Amino acid sequence: MNLDARTVPDPRTAGPDRPARRRLIALLLALAAAAAGVLGLVTADHGLDRRSAVVAGVPVEVVRPARTTGRLPGVVVAHGLSASRQLMRGFADTLARRGYAVELVDLAGHGADTERLPGMGEGPAAEARLGHDLDAAVGHLRALPWVDPGRIGLLGHSMGAAAVLRYAAAHPDVRATVAISQGSMTLPGSASxxxxxxxxxGGLEFPGYPDGAVAALRAAYPGGRAGVTYGDPRAGTARRAVVVGGVEHVSVLFAPRTHREVASWFDxxxxxPAMRGGVGLSPVRRAASAMLLHLAAVLSFGAIASALLGRVPAPGRERRRVPLPVALGVPAAAVVVAVPAMAALPRGLLPLAVAGPLAGYLGVTGAVILLALRITGRTGGRTPRLTERPADEAPRLTERVEGRVRRLAGRTAGRNPRRRATIVAAVVLVVWTVLSFAVPAQLGWAHAVPVGPRGWALIPIxxxxxxxxxxxxxxxxGYGRRAATAIHAWTTGGALAGLCLAVFLGAAPPFVLLVAPLLAALLVWQGVQAAALRAVRAPAWLTAVVGGVLLAWPIAVTMPIG
Incomplete structure (x- = not known):
């Protein structure tokens, strides 16, 4: 019995479709992560009372135990550069559950505060602005009827740490101060x-931060060592420096040891009474729940894209690959061009600190890549299959052309529905991308709603x-899944490395190094989404738009207004 080879099942393709199976597994994992994330956020405020207000133009949020009597000691919490009160909510969770009234504040240019922050937080004008914001927050907290006005403390991180140190040094009625990663700054020699x-x-921060903590201790107690408490807290002369191992500039805010030290210090x-037991999951519950929702969004993106776009039929013309040496060399050349271009861009191009040069760097890199490919004729376009056919195929050529004409007519008839479906899919995927970042971030770790000039700045970014x-x-x-993923990682990783190099060359401010981990995480997120869109053969413009929104939104909502 003769069998047509075309009817014999290929064992490699028999059974369930592998991409569909992978999407199903990812979707199930996404549902599990989403359920855990929602549960964590729903229970994060259990036992707490949370109220928001705007005081003298400064947005604040007051957190206290839900059921309490008597007057509570109060702590004002200030965030760092490019952050917001959402990032500091872990301290409110920890301290409020220990019987404190905690006021989180959005400093000028950050979060919901649309006031301009001069000089990226440095200089006399910035210090005056930050001092004004802290004064408004302290005055508001002290005036609350259930707060003891004689027991007010301050806590700050990075820029906020320097601000609370200056404020507390000038206001002796502040009973205690905690400075996290304040860096190098001169403090008075008096222990009080x-x-x-x-x-x-953090032990993994740049050396200036742990060195700055020890130097601030030694300003009052020469020869002081980290991990040792000096002075008397009852006399207001206590000082202590602690280097928290295994954490960097942001993760130091969520380390259990950080929270134990903070709670014990204010107590x-x-x-x-001294704190008993560990801090538990309070420092990370809210942020970790938000991260689980981000993960759920990443895992479910492929299934959503497949449902919206399906698997587009194979094109009638093959994709022409960019030669691998070109694919690897052009991004490096683009970065070499983009770094000096970034330095030449005016810093005030956009009303957000760093955002203008950063957006320009990305735009120049992309433009140079596209221009280089066009100049070399390696555009990754389509190569017709009906070229350079052997002479003995001439009789079959006419039949193939006629068949393709018929298929082309069919595709033309359905072109508008396909185009409309792609546009609808693009809108849905953009909205999904924005919501999957903005909603968990707003609830967990960052202000994510564009306010003031952030709205229009989002467009050029x-x-x-x-x-x-x-x-x-x-x-x-034109490349397969693995090769395309490798090229994508090479290009985006090289762009990030070039951005860090720009800092060392003076073409970008050092602040870029602090936001580099966020940019790296966003680039990985975008890489996963890009791979999912390539799997369903989405047009390149759709992938670019979705990725552009994903990267631009966090930049627009987190960079300080300056």
Missing amino acids: RPHDLLLLA AAFDR TACAALFFRGVEALCA
Whole structure:
């Protein structure tokens, strides 16, 4: 019995579709992560009372135990540069459950505060602005009827740490101060200015931060060592420096040891019972729940894209690959061009600190990649299959052409529905991308709603980021899944490395190094989404737009207004 070879099942393709199976597994994992994330956020405020207000133009949020009597000691919490009160909510969770009234504040240019922050937080004008915001927050907290006005403390991180140190040194009625990662700054030599000072830094931070904590301790106690408490908290002369191992500039805020040190310090300064037991999951519950929702969004993206776009039929013409040496060399050349271009861009191009040069860097990198591919003729376009046919195929050529004409007519008839479906899919995927970042971030770790000039600044930042990702897709065109993923990682990783190099060359401010981990996480997120869109053969412009929005939104909502 003769069998047509075309009817014999290929064992490699028999059974369930592998991509569909992978999408199903990812979707199930996404549902599990989403359920855990929602549960964590729903229970995060259990036992707490949370109220928001705007005081003298400063947005604040007051957190206290839900059921309490008597007057509570109060702590004002200030965030760092490019952060917001959402990032500091872990301290409110920890301290409020221990019987404190905690006021979180959005400093000028950050979060919901649309006031301009001069000089990226440095200089006399910035210090005056930050001092004004702290004064408004302290005055508001002290005036609340259930707060003891004689027991007020301050806590700050990075820029906020420097601000609370200056404020506490000038206001002796502040009973205790905690400075986390304040860096290098000159403090008074007196142990009582400011009163009862705890200095914290992460062991993985740049050396200036742990060195700055120890130097601030030694300003009052020469020869002081980290991990040792000096002075008397009852006299207001206590000082202590602690280097928290295994954490960097942001994760130091969520380390259990950081929270234990903070709670113990305020308890001692306010003559309260010492803390018993560990901090538990309070420092990370809210942020970790938000991260689980982010993960759920990443895992479910492929299934959503497949449902919206399906698997587009194989094109009638093959994709022409960019030669691998070109795919690897062009991004490096683009970064070499983009770094000096970034230095030449005016810093005030956009009303957000760093955002203008950063967007320009991405846009120039993408434009150089596309221009280089066009100049070399390696655009990743389509190569017709009906060229250079052997002479003995001439009789079959006419039949194939006629068949393709019929198929082309069919595709033309359905072109508008396909185009409309792609546009609808693009809108849905953009909205999903925005919501999957903004909602968990707003609830867990960052202000994510554009306010003031952030709204219109989002447009040019998105355009530049989309241009960058369009260049990346041009390099990946025609390659298989693994090779395209490798090229994507090479290009985006090289761009991030070039951005860090720009800092060392003076073309970008050092602050870029602090936000580099966020940018790296966003680039990985975008890489996963880009791979999912390539799997369903989505057009390159759609991948670029979705990626542009994903990268631009966090930049627009977190960079300080300046």
